Structure formats: structure tokens, C-alpha cells
Amino acid sequence: MSLAEQPYLGDEALAGMLKKAGLRVDLSQIRGLLAGVLAAPAGEHPDAWIDLVAPAADSACRAQLDALKRRLAAEAPPAKLKSATARLAALRKELERRSLAGFLVPRADEHQGEYVPPRAERLAWLAGFTGSAGLAIVLAEKAAVFVDGRYTLQVRDQVDTGLFEPQHLTEQPPESWIAGNLPKGGRLGYDPWLHTPDGVKRLRQAAEKAGGSLVTVDGNPLDAVWSDQPPPPLAPVVPQDLRFAGRSAQDKRESLGRALAGDGIAAAVLTNPDSLAWLLNIRGADVPRTPFALGFAILHDDGGVELFMDRRKFTPGLENHLGNRVAVSAPEGLAASLDRLGQAKARVLADPATAPAWIFDRLTAAGAVIAERDDPCLLPKACKNEAELQGTRSAHRRDGAAVTGFLHWLAEAAPKGEVDELTAAARLAEFRRAGDLFRDFSFDTISGAGPNGAIVHYRSSERTNRPLTSGEPYLVDSGAQYVDGTTDITRTVAIGPQSAEAKDRFTRVLKGHIALALARFPKGTTGSQLDSLARYALWQAGLDYDHGTGHGVGSFLSVHEGPQRISKIPNRVALEPGMIVSNEPGYYKTGAYGIRIENLVTVIEDARPGDERPMLAFETLTLAPIDRNLVDKSLLTPAEIAWLDAYHARVREVLSPKLDAATAAWLGQATAPI
């Protein structure tokens, strides 16, 4: 989809073309915008940004704009402070200047997002660690970096352990490290934009245990020394069509406003970008794999919204779409609006689990009364409406056809010994890209052959790439962002003949998957209550898996969303009709292989004759064959066999019309009753 690459003809030539096209935009504006565009992921439509400045440009002009972008990307000045030693020294100098004994550098942005924009990659800049979760603590004489079990190897690979002592986040929590290392009387600084009040509370106790104190900083000291820190990302913000959203933004705003009013709350501060996307029916592309735009909002009890977002990223017509009850300001305007709420002594909702401490501090200082509650968008966003459910079902049919095409290709190519993890993932991507309404992948594909499949958060690279080898199970976990729905599917495929052990494990995982898929449960049941159903068959053999069984999934939004989840961790959120959640038990044998079977399901009302309680159940959304070659039928009960055969019949029936003849024929075999 990208423009044919042309050389850049120079500012004068481009200015002339823009002028000729009647576009009133100057090049300094465009360069400013492009700095932000380059700080957003390129995505599948790298020239979409052009609509932000020159939607009417002809193809020649577009080609030059694209060329300018490439020129700027290539021109990026070489990084300053090239060594980690220099960066750490610069930060320590800044801390000393501010009389701070230490500073916390979490891998976090202002939205506590799973993906963060480049300017929030402070931990990567400082220490070199690029994992999706972590924290550095820098003191005058020592520093440590804390990562969880997924990253214990990676951190030693990426970080100079002479500068940063690697620590295990749960075995040696930051709190106890602080308690043991912060000097008495030392002031430990934190950026209140990057921590939640819940997090600050724990850190404060730790600092006080050490006889020191936790202090908020005015301006991040790391940003002060990171002179080439990228700007905030500027990816185009577009409306989400009502056809897919199913409910107007006005209706959402007003109904949530009424609910606030009913609780005596004047306004709610929204800091989760997916709440903004849902509430206002807008989508963006500021961070990878997740179609939302970074920003903040205040929802008032009359349904009016103040949106704090850089207007430059609005595509033409977006302000009309937002309507006149949504007042747009620059992100810097948030402080003044919070102050106004404070002056009015308003009762203001903020979510202590996700909103930055800065919001709470500002509101309190201004005189507001804070009502600590969940983000009010969380629950209605999680419960998909009929249009969203129809959309996701449609997306899953297309996604299932793509995955089936891939599995068919794999069944033919793998035995020839021609496939490795990277070529498999690339081929799967091609199948998906060919589908209607495809916008992006919903996360980086996990393509793990044999032992690599046992690494739960594995990402294949040239260095780790492994051929799909006969006798080894191959695990592939992937998903896509379609305008009408987000998908996420894992299949484990037998490459050649499989050991009895692998079949036993696969079948136990399948039994867990089926137990959930078949479960009926009374209204009010939480995902935590259901989690053990997926583990029972593994537990009986002394086995388990170290991840949750199911996470919430958005509607063309985050592939991981709350508030529901199926997990060992207690959770008080009842499953409600319309919620989408994954069903993904697994088993991992380190150094040997990994198994996971993942379908997305949605919660449905399930009234049957004789029921004495209002019951719910799951409707399986994902459509793709489960590899029968890994099933040990003798371990399955008749009910389990019936489920598998019925699921396969449905996969065959729905997908066959969408497949070419050869693939359909293969699917016929792959879904035959066992």
C-alpha cells in the first residue's frame, strides 16, 4: 500500500506543489507534524498521515511528502550520550542538582499502557532494556533494574550489569530493595505522571522504612538529560463508524454522565486511551498494534466532554464527528481544567488503579473531592453491543479463513522441511493482510517451534529462528485488528509424528479448553471462579501453566482489556453478556515444546428448560481447526469428543465457502470427527 519511493526534490519543489494544489500549509508545520508521525508506529498504512495536512494532494505531491518523511527519518541525528555509562552519569548529575538521592524509572507512560510511545521508553534509553515491563531505580552509588520471570534472560543480555544490578520483580521486589538501599534521610524521586496512587503508596512505605522519603519531581529529570527524546506520537485519529461501534458517542456520553450525576459525581477524569476511543467512537495509531490515540478527557455529569489531545492528529471531519459537546484542548490544558473542578469543590471520579498520581495531586491541591472508582468506561466498553458482536463474528470468520489458509499451507510446506518460525509468521501475515477490513496485527506473532514454543512470550528473531522440525509441536499465537473486531488465536500444530507425552499434554490442555467452552454458570460468576476448570486435567497429572486462562479483548481496540479476566488472581468482576474473553490454557516443557489452545469466546445468556437460575455460557468466536494429530482420544469423555466434533463441523461449515477448493478439501479432513 505504500507509495512508490521517489527521491526528495527539495523544500522549494514541495512548497510549490502544495501551493499549486491550493493547500495552505507551510513546510515548518509539516516538519513539526512529521516529528510526531515518526514517533508513531509506521503500521500497515505508513502514508495515512498525509491526510492530516494535504488530504487533497495529488499523487505526485503525496509522493514528495512521503519522500520528505523518508528524508527526515534518515536524517535523524545520531544519538547523543551513546553509552549507558554516560547516560547514567548524566542522570545522576541531574539528580544531584535536584538534591535527590535516587529516582525511579518505570517502563510506563502517562496512561499505564501495555505499549508506550518512543518518548516514554525511558527505561530502554537509560539501561537498554526493551521488555514490556520493568523498573530501574537509580541511586547515587548503585542502580538496579527489576524485571519479571519472562525477562530474566533478556535483561542480562541487554543491560550492563556493572551499571544496573538485575533483580527479579517478585523475588526481590523494588520495595524491599528500596528499604534496604535508600540512604537514611535520602529523597527518592518519582515522576507523578508515570505512577498510580496505588503504586506510590507502596513505594512511599518502602522509602519511609529506609528512613528516607518519596518525593514527587517537577519535570522528569531523565527527560532533562535525554536531549534527543522523541516528541509525542502523532498518528491520524479517525472516526469509528457507527455501523461498527453500534452506539453513538452522544448516547454513551450522556448515559455515563447521568450515571455520574446519580452518584453525586460532577466529572470523571479519563486517562485510559481505550476509554477515550470507546466513549468518543474514535480510533488512532499512536502506539503499536492498538488502534487508539493518546490523550486525556474529562467527562462531565451533563454528558459533555473535554478532550485533551493534539488537534494536529485529527483527520479532516473529526471535529464534526466529535460534535459540539466535546471541547478539544491541547494536552497541556488538562491542568487548568482540573484546577477549575477544584475551585468548584467538585466531586471528581478518578481511577487509582490506572490514573497517574499527578491527577490526584492536582485535584486535591485544587480543592476537589476525589471519588476513587473504576474508570466508568471500563465495564460498558467490555460488554459489547450487538453491532460489535456481529462485527467480531464477521472478523473471526475472515480471520479463521486466513488462519485456515495458513494451516493448510503449513501442512504441505512443513513436511518438506522448508519452513522456519519467521517464514511461517510471514506467510500467516500475508494471509491476514489479504482480508477485508484488515488494519493491523493485534500483537507481534508468537511463532515458536519445539523448545521456542515453551517460552511463553517468545518473539522469533533471526538469532533464535528455528526450523519447524518433524517430531516437534509448533505453537503459533497471532491476531489481527479489523475495523469490525480484534482477533487472537493460538494453535499448536503437529510437525510430523508426535510423542505420546506431547499428545497427553495437548489432550489435557484441550480438556481444560473444552471444560470452559462447555461451562454454564450463574449470573454473578467471575472469571477467577472458572479458572480452575481449565487447569483440572493438568493438575491431575501434576502439571500447570504460569499464565492466566483468559483476558478481555476489545472491539477494534486493545487485545488485552479489562476489567474481566479468567485467572488464578482473585477478581470481583462478574462475567456479563457481551464480554469477550480468551480461553487459552497451555502447557510448557522448558527446552522441549509448548502447547496452547486459544479461542476467543463471548459471554451469552443461556436459558434452558429446567434452569433454576439465570445462566450464562460462552459462545466460541474463533474458527480454525484444532490439530487432531495431537489428540489422544482415549483421554476424552464422550461429552468432550462431542464438543470437538461439533466445533470442527461448525468451522468446516462456516469457513469452507470462503476457501479455495484445495484448502476446503484439506479443512474437510482436518475437521473430520475423531
Added chain:
Amino acid sequence: MSLAEQPYLGDEALAGMLKKAGLRVDLSQIRGLLAGVLAAPAGEHPDAWIDLVAPAADSACRAQLDALKRRLAAEAPPAKLKSATARLAALRKELERRSLAGFLVPRADEHQGEYVPPRAERLAWLAGFTGSAGLAIVLAEKAAVFVDGRYTLQVRDQVDTGLFEPQHLTEQPPESWIAGNLPKGGRLGYDPWLHTPDGVKRLRQAAEKAGGSLVTVDGNPLDAVWSDQPPPPLAPVVPQDLRFAGRSAQDKRESLGRALAGDGIAAAVLTNPDSLAWLLNIRGADVPRTPFALGFAILHDDGGVELFMDRRKFTPGLENHLGNRVAVSAPEGLAASLDRLGQAKARVLADPATAPAWIFDRLTAAGAVIAERDDPCLLPKACKNEAELQGTRSAHRRDGAAVTGFLHWLAEAAPKGEVDELTAAARLAEFRRAGDLFRDFSFDTISGAGPNGAIVHYRSSERTNRPLTSGEPYLVDSGAQYVDGTTDITRTVAIGPQSAEAKDRFTRVLKGHIALALARFPKGTTGSQLDSLARYALWQAGLDYDHGTGHGVGSFLSVHEGPQRISKIPNRVALEPGMIVSNEPGYYKTGAYGIRIENLVTVIEDARPGDERPMLAFETLTLAPIDRNLVDKSLLTPAEIAWLDAYHARVREVLSPKLDAATAAWLGQATAPI
């Protein structure tokens, strides 16, 4: 066991007999003690109190002491303030005198106990409601009584609804009633001895929402008008033999003291009587069915204990048993000891879930730093040691023989139409009383025929008594306190032929029971995680039950103890080896019948070849046949059938040697493979 009843010969005669026996105790002392003795349950050994004053008395003297007790019990003056109207008016007058707009009357004592002594039955005295949980709120113009779903009928039966508006505890919580009814500026009083800090917090918010305030009272205003309020109970306190306790009190005190010291905590305030019983290896009988003595304690970090308990209830030798590291004071001494901790600025542990708010207020006022933690005895008490486990296994063998004797009798008597709920319960009690080491029942037997079985907390009475009728299932839930263990068992018995529906329900309950009994689970698993395993088969048919699946059980202590439980309600306490918990799924069809199958189980290490995780499992302790006449075999999997047959084989093998020939023969049939 009670003495032959003799007429009382008069004070002079008794004094003479005591003097002759060389007993230096005067009659006023004895009368004072007897007031407390009469405020404790009579129990199975109503003359045990005599050892407190005259252990060396001969039988004639004992008979006279017993006669005096009967005289005093009969002489009890008629209740003052006979009508609820008069009692409520007296309380309102007292509230007015104290400028209180209202007052809270919870069904609670200072220990937040399930059973409370007569002097704490304030709710019953005021409003007439005798359920085991409830709360009255008295305002100047109106009053309400809040009860849970178990008691919605009973409350209307017992309470004058013209005086007290009955309310449903969860549908119309006290907090919202307060918010809606407390007058603006009104002071709502509460007795800080009867509420926990967690409870006070909720009530305070409610009072403030109404524009009023929640205030602590100095002396309970209800006690001020309850002129004939009984004194605290005085039942004999005895040592729990090391043979049964398995671990010396010194060892417990010192190891818990070390743990406190390790956490930088100087002392822990203990307010749970079962914590005192466990820690000091003592038992009592101050409240029904639960062998503990009411009191308080402070455990110091050096292992020393201050025990606040009325010495008059100590049996001879108890102080020796306690040893010189346990300093005994009268209950009133607690305040001064807390003040001393405050003066020392000590860090003091108190449990905000169970300790009275009074403790927290006093400690804070005195200058102590409170460490809010679980009662440190909870977890070690829950994890039974080897001696306790051997004891409970032995108790369960005796209990199982008694229950089997009863079931055999029932199988013969019921078809003759001669049995009703009360005669059945009485016969069962006889079987139990005949057993070694029997001390009491562990709760009032639930004996429910047909529709009465569907009332979860049913207690049969002359008024509700129902014959065991052919075609109706009969539910009997009962247990005993043996010196070596506490039992709790429910069996549902087919009286005559049963409907296909009842068999279907029974078998689904059984499937849930077996799923738990067979479950293996990794270390760290909580009871909440396992709960759904017991419900799955019912859920599949649209059925459920409205109670927990399992509660902790003490070792010759409370039949309901924490911190573990198997329940829908989230609980972060992992199951640990030695914990005892019930496994009791059920099904209740209102107006028709109730089904419950309850065994006690203990958590055991369960390592097997091939395990990749440290695994735990349950060992079933309870031994008695499960009625095969209610089993629909076609609903059971081969693994479930194997469990039932193996359980029955074990029941038969263990119990047969303890049974008479006829009972053993009957058991042989009752436990035959299905």
C-alpha cells in the same frame, strides 16, 4: 452424668458440709460464681463447675452444690421491662439522655463470635430476634432490624414489626438505611467493643452521607437499661493435653513471639477466643458447642503472654499448666496493658477484621503504632500438626461408627413410619454420646425431612417437626466435639423410593463432591479457586446452591474457623497441608427437599512420579456410607464410580471392626460397589 437431684437443704447446711470437707470457700463466692456458671451453657457435664470451688467435695456435698445451682436457676427474678415496647422506650430515653440520635445494636460480642454469651444477646433482649446474625438500628422515631436471607421469615415471627421495620441485610444494607434516615446533625452511637474497625469505617461513611456523625459511646446505653443483664459466663477452663495439642504452648508462644520480633512488632493483641485456646492449649465452655473460654491476651515478642480472663473459671492446676510466662489478670486489666504499650510507643499488631474498634482507639490514644495484620494464631492454628491430625482421624473413626449405627437404625426404623426429625436427631445424639472422648455436639443438629431439608439453616422444633416420609429425602447435618477432634458430617438419606429428579440432583451434588475429593492442585492454590469444581455438574443443569462449599474446622475447637475456605467469595489464603476443611456441595428445592453431602477433608502433600509442580490434595477424614439409593450411576464417569466404591470400601474396612454384627452386616450392603 448429672447428679441425682436432691432438694437444697439451705445455706447453713451447705456451709457446714463445705467446712467439714475443709474447703475454704464462702457461700457468697459460690453464689457469685454460680451467676456466671448459669450464664454459660449447661453442656454435657453440667456439674463440672463444682471443681472450680470444691474439687475435693464428697458426693453429698456435690449434690448440695448442684441443688443450690438449681435453686438459683429457678429463683431467677422475673424479667423486668417485659414488653418490647417498654424496652425500646427505655433505650430511647437513655439515648436522649446522652444526646444520641440513634444507636446500633448488633448481634455481636467483644470477640465477634458465632456464638455469644447471654449477656451479649442484646438484639434478642431488645427486639426478640434470636438469629445468629443481625443488627438493630434505633432512632428516636423509628427503628429497623436487619437480617440476612436465612432469617427473613423468622424475624417477622419474632419481632414486633410495629416497633422494628424488618430489613434485608444485603438488599437494603444498614449503611443505606442510615444514609436515608439519620437526621441531619444527628449523632449515631455505637459500642466500640461490638464493632470492628472495618465495620466502623462503613458505618461512619453512611452517617456522614446523612449529614450526621458516628460517635463512640462510653458504656453501652442498652446495658444501662438492661438491669437484669446476665454476667459474663464462667465455665471451667481446662488444659488441652499435649497428647492432643501436639505442640506445647511454650513452643507456640515463643515461635510466634520470634515472628513478631522479626517483623519489628512488640506485641499482638489477641481477641479471638479460639486463638487463646490454641496458643495456650486450654479449653473452656463459655458459649454453646465451642470449647473455648472467653478472654483477651497480649502476646509479646519475647513469647510472654498477658492473659485477661476471670481466674474464677480456672480449674485447679490450670495456672501451673499456663506457666510463669503467662501473666493472668482480670479482663478489666486489658486497658492498662494497652496503655503501657502506648507509653512505650510500641508497634502493636491488631486484626482489623476481628478485633473490636475499642482496642484500636485505646492503642492509638495511648501512643502505640498499630500494625494491622491478621491474628497471628490464625494460620498456625489452621494447619494441624501430626498429633492433631491423628486425633481427628481417630475422632472421625468413632464418629463414623456412631453415624453408621444411626444410619443402620434409621434404615430399619424409618420404613415403619416411626421416625420424625426430632426422634432421629435424638437417636443420633445417643449414638454419639456413647463414644469415647465425647464432650459435646459441635453445633445443633440439622434434621430436615422433605421440604424442611431445603431450609439450609433449619433447626427442627416441636412446631416444625416432620415425620420422615417415604419418597422424601431426609437431610441430617451434625457433628461432635471430641477431645481429640471436631467432626461435621451431612448425609442425605433416601426414605423409601426416590424420584428420578432427586436422584439426578443427588448425583450432581455427588459429582461435585467427588471432583473436590479427587482434586490435585499446586501449592499456592486457594479454596476460592477450587469452589467451581464442586458446582460444575449442577451448573450444567442450571442449578446451584447458596452457601459456601467448604469451611475450616478446628481441632476440638470451632466447627467454623478461618482463614481458609472453599467459596465463591474471593479469598487469598492458600490451602496448606494440615488444614481441615469441609467438602459440602448441596442442592435445595424450596418446598420439596434438600440434598447435601458433606465430608471433612484435610490438605495433604501429594507428590507422584511425573509431577512437575509441588502438588497438594485432600484426604477424606469423614467415614460413613453415602446413600447408594440416591445415585444415578449413568451420570457418573468411571473415575467417579471408582472413587465412590473405593471410599465405601475404606468406610467398611475401617468401621466394621467397631460395629455390632447387625450394623456391620448392614454396612456391608450399604457400601457394596455400585
